Structures are given as structure tokens and as C-alpha cells.
Amino acid sequence: MDHMDERIKKEILEHTEDSIDQLKDDIWSHLDQELFQEKSRREKKMKKKSKVIPIIIAAAAGVMILFSTQTDTGMAFIKQIKDMFEPEKEIIQSIEGTEEPTDVVLQEGKDAEYVIYIDEERYKLIKDENADIITTKEPLEERYPEVSMKIEQFKDLTPEEIVASKETELASEYSKVTATESVTDPVEGYKLHAIDGGTEWDSPVTNVYVVDNKNGGSFVITEKYFLEAAEGHGARFYAMLKQFVIVE
Amino acid sequence: MHEDILEEIKKGNRDAFRHLYDEYAGYAIRTAKAITRNDELAKDAVQEAFIRVYRNISSYDSTLSFGAWFYRILVNECNRLLSKEKKVVPTDTSLMEGNPKLTEHSEEGVSDLYGIIQHLADLYRIPLLLKYIKGFSEKEIADILNLNQNTVKSRLFNGRNLLREQLSLMEMEGN
Numbered sequence: 001m002d003h004m005d006e007r008i009k010k011e012i013l014e015h016t017e018d019s020i021d022q023l024k025d026d027i028w029s030h031l032d033q034e035l036f037q038e039k040s041r042r043e044k045k046m047k048k049k050s051k052v053i054p055i056i057i058a059a060a061a062g063v064m065i066l067f068s069t070q071t072d073t074g075m076a077f078i079k080q081i082k083d084m085f086e087p088e089k090e091i092i093q094s095i096e097g098t099e100e101p102t103d104v105v106l107q108e109g110k111d112a113e114y115v116i117y118i119d120e121e122r123y124k125l126i127k128d129e130n131a132d133i134i135t136t137k138e139p140l141e142e143r144y145p146e147v148s149m150k151i152e153q154f155k156d157l158t159p160e161e162i163v164a165s166k167e168t169e170l171a172s173e174y175s176k177v178t179a180t181e182s183v184t185d186p187v188e189g190y191k192l193h194a195i196d197g198g199t200e201w202d203s204p205v206t207n208v209y210v211v212d213n214k215n216g217g218s219f220v221i222t223e224k225y226f227l228e229a230a231e232g233h234g235a236r237f238y239a240m241l242k243q244f245v246i247v248e
Numbered sequence: 249m250h251e252d253i254l255e256e257i258k259k260g261n262r263d264a265f266r267h268l269y270d271e272y273a274g275y276a277i278r279t280a281k282a283i284t285r286n287d288e289l290a291k292d293a294v295q296e297a298f299i300r301v302y303r304n305i306s307s308y309d310s311t312l313s314f315g316a317w318f319y320r321i322l323v324n325e326c327n328r329l330l331s332k333e334k335k336v337v338p339t340d341t342s343l344m345e346g347n348p349k350l351t352e353h354s355e356e357g358v359s360d361l362y363g364i365i366q367h368l369a370d371l372y373r374i375p376l377l378l379k380y381i382k383g384f385s386e387k388e389i390a391d392i393l394n395l396n397q398n399t400v401k402s403r404l405f406n407g408r409n410l411l412r413e414q415l416s417l418m419e420m421e422g423n
Contacts, residue, residue, distance in 0.1 A: 004408065004411075004412065005380070007361060008361065008365070008376070008380050008408075008411065009380045009381075011360065011361045011362040011365070012278075012282060012362060012365065012377065012380050012381055013278070013381070014362075015282070015362040016277075016278035016279075016281045016282050016381070017278075018287075019287070020274060020277050020278065023277050023287070023290070023291055023294075024273050024274065024277060026291065027273065027277075027291060027294055027295050027298070028266070028269060028273070030295055031265075031269065031295065031298050031299065031302075032262070034299065035262075035265070035299065035302055036262045164260075167303050168303045168304055168306060168307070171299070171300055171303040171304050172303075172304050172307060175328060177303075198332075199332065
């Protein structure tokens, strides 16, 4: 290293020396809180919550799995479940500050293990092999990021296991992932939120809700929309998700 | 970074993560302070970089040195926060390459070598900061900035020449 190199190094190190120890402590304190204390607090809170009797409709408990949806008997059970809920109803949702009455239609999810009411004027339910996807009735133009709400069930993964893997997944896909929180609205469970970019109208946004299926597994609801649609599609997804009920 | 420490971090071991933090935080803070020229932004960038490292540790590919992987995340975070702060689309600095006047900022008020470095265009400034703060090799800087090694070599060479020129000018004016 010649004299010039030594001089450059010395100058840079001198100018970046200020308050390093203080910053180091402050940053660690934040990291510890966000990565370790919050996580431990959430786990405790969730364990405590799981002792409380969940609001679950104990309609066809357990028996459902004995019947395939392909059989007449299975279809009859689905009909029974659907009969327990109103086939259509009106909900009031808040869209961009305005209270909007909306007609929603009952739909049963994959294997009839949950029900949800859908605003069928704007959205449709697509039943995929592994998940149900609610998306816009009319396809959006290509310039818009994806708008959808996917509902899937992981029968062997606990909510905590799902949260840990989703946190990693979101951090690699989105530039800003906010701390996971426990929520009671629109569903009871964990909420993960992430945004990519964050300042443009079309910055992709996602909300992932992880709900205990009360049978050792989890339901994962993944909402995708974009920043400008937060008070439109975002609010409509929220209102529909409030109508999500697990059928045990 | 030792494999066993990384394995422990993957399991969520707080002490192992603290160990990594203690080893990397000091130079990471210096680097972020120098790149962002702002203590608050530097703090946010380092914080976010460590969070990303913790959450994405399982996707770390050991073909890249851990240091290069960490600093790639850190530098990206600094740039992201800087562009957010400016609220403008970053200039394509590659267009400035070959321009003898390679400074992005006004030189008014620059009175020392550090000031001159900080007034260089980012395409020279950031490789120089990585070289002199942490002592990264050209290969490592190329990995961090996702550039060809020859590009880094030429940017470091030109950056040093610029510094030398600007320093002579400043010293001549001072005499």
C-alpha cells in the first residue's frame, strides 16, 4: 500500500468513526426486539390464544373427510353446510371512505373445509388443485400487477412454521417486509405484510394471513394487489375475508 | 464466517446471530455512513441488511463469500434508501464512465481528501469505499456490485487518479 492508499484509508476511517459504538448498540437493540423478542412474544400469545375456544362451526366435524365430494352423500353434506349459511347476503364495506352495501354470495372452499362470501359482481373463485383463488372477474390489463386472494390449507404445518417460512419468502421477494403481527381482524391469526418499492402507484403489495385450522395445520390466505388499489381491491379482499369461516 | 455459526443462525440461535453482528456491524456501519453520507440512513440500512440476512440465511449460496453476500445486501439497501430519499430515478452512472469530470456534486466547500472522495460519482466512489474501508479485493468488489472484475479494476484505477488530480489541485490552491 503506497502513501496515497494509506492516506485515503486513514481519512475514510477517521470520518466514519463518530458514534459507531452508540449506533452499534441502537441497531442491535432494534434487531433483538424485531427478530427475537417479538417472535417469542407472538409465539406465547398464539399458544395462549389457541387455548381459547375458537369460533368454528362444528357442523360436520370429522365426518366430512369420510365422504368424498364426488359421492351423492358427500354432496349432501356440502349442501347441509351451505344450508347453515345464508346463500346470499348484503355486507357493508368501507371503500375509499364511503360505506358501500355489497351483495355477496356463499361459496364453499376446497373440500368444503371453509366457507366464504364472495362479491361476485367483481370477483370469481377459481378452484385450483391445491388452492382456491379469488381474482377479478374481468382480467386486468398487463400493466397492472397481480390482483388475487389465494386460500390454501397446509394440514401438517403449524401457523408458527408457516410464519417462519413466509417471513423468509417475503423478504426475498419484496423490498420492505413489516414485522409479523397477531390480528383478530379480518381473521384471527398472524398477519404478514410486504411491499416492493413502495412509492410507485404499481408497487406490488401482499398481505399473508395465517390461521390455525385447529387440527394441527394452517390456512394461508395470500392477498396480492398494488399500492394504488389498497383502498379498492385491498378493502374488498378485507371485507370478503371477514366472512371466512372454517368448517370443522 | 464459520459454517457452524451460519447453521446455528438458520436454527434461529440468537447468540450465533449476535456473534455475526459483532463481527460485521462495525465496518458495516462505517460503509453505510460513507455511502449514504447520513447517519440516520446508515442506521436504517445496516438494520435492514441484518434483518434480511437473518431472514434469508437459508438462501445464502456459499459459492459467494459470506462477506460479499452480506455487503451486496448492505450496498443495495443503502442505494434503495438513497433513491427513496431523493425520490428520483437514479441516474445511469455508467453513462458517465470515461468522462474526465467525474463528479456528481458541486465541489464547492470541499477542503479535504474525504470531501473529494464523497464528491466523486458513485461508480468510482462506492468501489473506492469498499476497497479502503473493509479492504475488499477487486474480485470481491466485483461480486458485491455484480460487475465484471475488469470494470472494477478500471473504476478503481480511474477513481484513484481522479482523487490524485483533485488533491493536487486543492493543495495548489491552498499554497
